[in-house]
Amino acid sequence: xxxxxxxxxxxxxxxxxxxxxxxxxxxxxxxxxxxxxxxxxxxxxxxxxxxxxxxxxxxx
Numbered sequence: 001x002x003x004x005x006x007x008x009x010x011x012x013x014x015x016x017x018x019x020x021x022x023x024x025x026x027x028x029x030x031x032x033x034x035x036x037x038x039x040x041x042x043x044x045x046x047x048x049x050x051x052x053x054x055x056x057x058x059x060x
Contacts, residue, residue, distance in 0.1 A: 009034050 004015070013034065016027040042049075 004012075007015075013027060013030055016023045016030065
């Protein structure tokens with residue numbers, strides 16, 4: 001990747017870690033911001049996810 005704007009999220013988070021030091025407070029803040037959308041998506045779609053599992057269950 002030649003441009004920083006085209007990095008994936010994991011590689012973008014890796015930019016906060018240097019050779020001898022790490023910017024832990026910025027890394028943790030960025031990691032939190034990266035985790036919020038998937039958690040919200042799961043919380044909003046959990047009802048449909050559970051319904052899909054119940055409907056497609058195996059009959060015994």
